[in-house]
Amino acid sequence: MIVEKAKVKVKCDASGCNNPCDYVIVNKKFIFDGNIYLCANCANELYHELGKFMIPKAVKPIFKKRGKDE
């Protein structure tokens, strides 16, 4: 799944939203065929909602864990 800047001008896919899309989620993994178009507002909202459940992984841990194996 990849997210890109939308190159086509279609409406945001979120129900009740009539903004033009800014981003497109291109997915080939889902059952349904097609892209998901989101405006900046809805994409931002989705990002924040997902952030409640998942934290982006840091490339390198900031603090070294002091475990048994050290």
Ligand SMILES: [Zn+2]
């Ligand atoms: Zn929207």
